[in-house]
Amino acid sequence: xxxxxxxxxxxxxxxxxxxxxxxxxxxxxxxxxxxxxxxxxxxxxxxxxxxxxxxxxxxxxxxxxxxxxxxxxxxxxxxxxxxxxxxxxxxxxxxxxxxxxxxxxxxxxxxxxxxxxxxxxxxxxxxxxxxxxxxxxxxxxxxxxxxxxxxxxxxxxxxxxxxxxxxxxxxxxxxxxxxxxxxxxxxxxxxxxxxxxxxxxxxxxxxxxxxxxxxxxxxxxxxxxxxxxxxxxxxxxxxxxxxxxxxxxxxxxxxxxxxxxxxxxxxxxxxxxxxxxxxxxxxxxxxxxxxxxxxxxxxxxxxxxxxxxxxxxxxxxxxxxxxxxxxxxxxxxxxxxxxxxxxxxxxxxxxxxxxxxxxxxxxxxxxxxxxxxxxxxxxxxxxxxxxxxxxxxxxxxxxxxxxxxxxxxxxxxxxxxxxxxxxxxxxxxxxxxxxxxxxxxxxxxxxxxxxxxxxxxxxxxxxxxxxxxxxxxxxxxxxxxxxxxxxxxxxxxxxxxxxxxxxxxxxxxxxxxxxxxxxxxxxxxxxxxxxxxxxxxxxxxxxxxxxxxxxxxxxxxxxxxxxxxxxxxxxxxxxxxxxxxxxxxxxxxxxxxxxxxxxxxxxxxxxxxxxxxxxxxxxxxxxxxxxxxxxxxxxxxxxxxxxxxxxxxxxxxxxxxxxxxxxxxxxxxxxxxxxxxxxxxxxxxxxxxxxxxxxxxxxxxxxxxxxxxxxxxxxxxxxxxxxxxxxxxxxxxxxxxxxxxxxxxxxxxxxx
Amino acid sequence: xxxxxxxxxxxxxxxxxxxxxxxxxxxxxxxxxxxxxxxxxxxxxxxxxxxxxxxxxxxxxxxxxxxxxxxxxxxxxxxxxxxxxxxxxxxxxxxxxxxxxxxxxxxxxxxxxxxxxxxxxxxxxxxxxxxxxxxxxxxxxxxxxxxxxxxxxx
Numbered sequence: 001x002x003x004x005x006x007x008x009x010x011x012x013x014x015x016x017x018x019x020x021x022x023x024x025x026x027x028x029x030x031x032x033x034x035x036x037x038x039x040x041x042x043x044x045x046x047x048x049x050x051x052x053x054x055x056x057x058x059x060x061x062x063x064x065x066x067x068x069x070x071x072x073x074x075x076x077x078x079x080x081x082x083x084x085x086x087x088x089x090x091x092x093x094x095x096x097x098x099x100x101x102x103x104x105x106x107x108x109x110x111x112x113x114x115x116x117x118x119x120x121x122x123x124x125x126x127x128x129x130x131x132x133x134x135x136x137x138x139x140x141x142x143x144x145x146x147x148x149x150x151x152x153x154x155x156x157x158x159x160x161x162x163x164x165x166x167x168x169x170x171x172x173x174x175x176x177x178x179x180x181x182x183x184x185x186x187x188x189x190x191x192x193x194x195x196x197x198x199x200x201x202x203x204x205x206x207x208x209x210x211x212x213x214x215x216x217x218x219x220x221x222x223x224x225x226x227x228x229x230x231x232x233x234x235x236x237x238x239x240x241x242x243x244x245x246x247x248x249x250x251x252x253x254x255x256x257x258x259x260x261x262x263x264x265x266x267x268x269x270x271x272x273x274x275x276x277x278x279x280x281x282x283x284x285x286x287x288x289x290x291x292x293x294x295x296x297x298x299x300x301x302x303x304x305x306x307x308x309x310x311x312x313x314x315x316x317x318x319x320x321x322x323x324x325x326x327x328x329x330x331x332x333x334x335x336x337x338x339x340x341x342x343x344x345x346x347x348x349x350x351x352x353x354x355x356x357x358x359x360x361x362x363x364x365x366x367x368x369x370x371x372x373x374x375x376x377x378x379x380x381x382x383x384x385x386x387x388x389x390x391x392x393x394x395x396x397x398x399x400x401x402x403x404x405x406x407x408x409x410x411x412x413x414x415x416x417x418x419x420x421x422x423x424x425x426x427x428x429x430x431x432x433x434x435x436x437x438x439x440x441x442x443x444x445x446x447x448x449x450x451x452x453x454x455x456x457x458x459x460x461x462x463x464x465x466x467x468x469x470x471x472x473x474x475x476x477x478x479x480x481x482x483x484x485x486x487x488x489x490x491x492x493x494x495x496x497x498x499x500x501x502x503x504x505x506x507x508x509x510x511x512x513x514x515x516x517x518x519x520x521x522x523x524x525x526x527x528x529x530x531x532x533x534x535x536x537x538x539x540x541x542x543x544x545x546x547x548x549x550x551x552x553x554x555x556x557x558x559x560x561x562x563x564x565x566x567x568x569x570x571x572x573x574x575x576x577x578x579x580x581x582x583x584x585x586x587x588x589x590x591x592x593x594x595x596x597x598x599x600x601x602x603x604x605x606x607x608x609x610x611x612x613x614x615x616x617x618x619x620x621x622x623x624x625x626x627x628x629x630x631x632x633x634x635x636x637x638x639x640x641x642x643x644x645x646x647x648x649x650x651x652x653x654x655x656x657x658x659x660x661x662x663x664x665x666x667x668x669x670x671x672x673x674x675x676x677x678x679x680x681x682x683x684x685x686x687x688x689x690x691x692x693x694x695x696x697x698x699x700x701x702x703x704x705x706x707x708x709x710x711x712x713x714x715x716x717x718x719x720x721x722x723x724x725x726x727x728x729x730x731x732x733x734x735x736x737x738x739x740x741x742x743x744x745x746x747x748x749x750x751x752x
Numbered sequence: 753x754x755x756x757x758x759x760x761x762x763x764x765x766x767x768x769x770x771x772x773x774x775x776x777x778x779x780x781x782x783x784x785x786x787x788x789x790x791x792x793x794x795x796x797x798x799x800x801x802x803x804x805x806x807x808x809x810x811x812x813x814x815x816x817x818x819x820x821x822x823x824x825x826x827x828x829x830x831x832x833x834x835x836x837x838x839x840x841x842x843x844x845x846x847x848x849x850x851x852x853x854x855x856x857x858x859x860x861x862x863x864x865x866x867x868x869x870x871x872x873x874x875x876x877x878x879x880x881x882x883x884x885x886x887x888x889x890x891x892x893x894x895x896x897x898x899x900x901x902x903x904x905x906x
Contacts, residue, residue, distance in 0.1 A: 068851030068889055209848060216853035217844045218837070219788030219829035223854060226787040278771070278778045281794075350800055350854040350888045351792050399790070399800075399854040400888045431793040649848065653894060657851055660890030683797040683886055692879045694892035 044179035047172040049122035056165030063103030064115035070650035071111035082123035084147040095395025104184035105372030109712025118189040125191025198706035207649035224369040224396040234277040235427040236284035238270040245291040254288035268488035296675035311518035315497035323510025328460025332451035342540035344671035345441040351399025352429030353406035359418035363390035369398015370407040375476035403532035408477025432681035441533030442468035446544030456556035471496040473531035487525035502545035503610040505570035535715035546607035546723030559588040579639035580617035591731040603732025607723035613711030614642040620724035629748025643708035662721030664689035762830030772818035799858020799885040843902035851889035
């Protein structure tokens with residue numbers, strides 16, 4: 001039986017003890033480190049990005065995050081590539097606000113796409129500097145030196161050599177980088193050195209295992225839920241039973257029999273703390289609160305889409321308008337139109353959010369699972385009235401993160417409780433909070449119209465979405481106005497407005513793509529507030545737009561692949577559609593298939609999407625049980641182009657996760673609510689794809705484009721999944737489902 | 753009122769004074785300091801808290817610790833170690849299964865009992881045996897590959 005080393009990086013505790021003092025090629029050793037004498041953290045310093053330990057191991061300081069898809073591995077590969085060291089010798093430190101600059105955290109799948117740029121530049125610069133230093137020490141021009149595995153040697157005289165450890169190990173690079181002055185996703189820093197051309201890559205492009213997997217599999221990796229701080233109390237929050245209700249009275253006596261319980265209340269914010277976690281859980285259940293009589297704020301669930309149709313528009317944008325739309329529809333020989341609906345969906349992370357905060361008079365420490373720990377730190381500082389630099393944010397892996405979930409709320413809740421009781425407090429939600437009170441992916445409707453001429457050519461195309469904003473709650477937690485705690489304490493909503501349009505390159509003769517947002521359902525802390533959920537608004541928009549493209553094809557009796565290829569303009573889009581169809585042995589014919597008999601119906605569908613520099617086409621093959629109306633996504637064929645590929649195996653697993661989560665959202669997921677509250681508050685009322693319903697295969701075709709920069713892959717392949725499934729259901733059954741999810745309850749009656 | 757409760761945890765006899773209705777999960781995590789079983793739902797729906805109690809996969813979030821008195825409790829960390837991995841742990845590493853990994857206790861502990869009782873399961877037996885467990889990252893395909901791999905290695 002094989003043995004496994006738990007990677008040292010998995011057990012890495014604090015970056016502080018790694019590097020010992022500072023020095024420079026031709027510069028001055030300035031300081032000893034370990035804390036106080038550490039150089040200031042700033043994007044315009046090379047030592048804020050990279051350090052070399054005494055033993056020659058490299059530390060890369062990454063200001064974005066990995067949430068389990070191996071972004072940190074890709075960053076290690078990029079750094080190792082530029083420095084010419086083995087990837088095993090690169091430690092990636094991320095998510096600690098004392099050691100990493102704010103590159104925006106996990107955000108829009110830009111970990112490699114944007115987050116990798118300064119790291120690549122810094123590693124190239126470090127290699128240049130180290131070669132220069134070796135040149136001085138060895139008395140040989142730099143162009144007569146080569147670097148292998150972190151050792152600089154004279155070409156043709158390999159005995160004359162110096163390792164990176166010997167050259168600078170344990171000392172910092174006290175050198176400048178050029179910084180564009182931005183913080184977050186768009187931060188760019190560069191040195192004098194130019195990174196390698198892709199044809200010189202030896203490490204980038206190689207499949208490299210994840211660093212964290214062994215520790216996770218042996219139960220040795222601590223999550224944020226596992227943080228224990230001396231003196232720590234356990235906290236739980238109390239949420240209103242009717243959304244919007246305010247507490248009129250809190251009866252502390254109702255929990256007095258539970259040892260050590262304290263109730264903390266500030267306006268609508270109610271929390272309890274206890275020495276023992278189980279006591280906190282029970283006290284939160286038992287605490288008697290008298291709530292205000294509040295009119296239930298939500299529409300009936302069955303009236304959700306009518307509400308969206310009728311609600312006043314808060315903001316409208318028309319990001320794409322080409323050609324003469326109105327004449328196209330006036331002169332059309334035929335008009336095809338359809339409307340689609342997508343429900344609220346929940347992050348439904350594996351665990352409800354958790355955070356630990358130690359709030360002291362002069363500063364605070366935050367342990368958070370937020371995927372944007374720098375911003376989470378800012379939010380806690382704001383909530384505590386402390387300067388940002390007095391709050392140390394430490395990311396520890398959380399129980400799943402796919403956007404702006406409940407993690408940010410937990411941080412601010414813990415901060416306020418800790419401040420109130422003067423001790424560190426760990427807050428974890430209960431399941432009903434994870435499902436019921438997380439910010440939701442927005443519900444929406446999508447109207448599509450196509451004008452066809454007498455030959456069936458598309459001469460006009462209009463696609464308009466209307467829904468709740470994707471950023472009713474902001475993408476990050478830096479402002480407590482966007483947290484439950486802040487809103488419960490009376491901070492006014494600052495609903496931001498945003499939605500999106502289909503991401504495609506159909507060259508229809510005229511085209512208008514627009515969106516409209518509507519107001520949130522409640523003007524205060526709401527279980528139906530909306531925010532970023534993996535590929536924000538992408539699955540719903542593309543569900544509608546790619547379903548509609550199939551509807552146009554069906555209207556003119558065209559094969560769905562042939563129809564797409566007739567109109568697609570972007571070469572990479574054409575390439576993925578062709579690659580998916582070819583791998584799927586796509587047999588050109590119109591949908592639905594003519595022979596639709598028997599208890600088990602089968603069919604295939606295609607959909608495609610662009611996303612921020614990536615492009616994906618997916619063929620779904622489904623089976624439908626006519627007796628139950630249940631859809632099984634039997635097989636997917638995915639053609640995926642995200643530019644230069646850094647880690648092919650890592651990418652494949654990332655795509656698999658996208659496709660399975662996308663299948664779950666397409667077939668099963670819908671937040672249920674009544675007029676007072678969210679009612680889908682556990683895994684029974686909010687089912688996700690069970691493993692008995694997992695596909696038989698997810699077949700992936702990776703298209704590598706070394707000539708292009710790497711784009712993100714964390715969300716691009718979830719985008720076309722729902723449409724591919726809906727199109728396959730239509731092909732198999734002749735039934736066009738325009739409301740997601742595609743449940744048996746919706747399909748069975750239509751199968752008759 | 754706290755009671756004295758004795759059970760075996762990963763091969764060591766442990767004695768605690770605790771309210772007997774406290775779920776085993778909280779005792780293992782907080783009183784006994786073993787972090788690997790995790791709180792996911794507290795409703796026995798997701799599996800993140802799964803341990804073996806006398807060999808049976810059990811949702812420790814919903815088992816009063818008093819019911820574990822006198823039993824042998826094994827957690828993921830007690831199933832195998834880097835030096836002596838359980839075949840499923842080896843397979844989960846080879847297949848690079850977890851993403852966030854918070855769900856792993858459920859999958860590995862349940863599959864371990866499945867493979868013990870059914871060493872050469874069919875695909876359907878694997879799927880049925882793991883039904884109900886949750887993975888939000890969607891690593892279903894890799895989980896199935898890993899369980900098949902471990903079954904073949906047995």
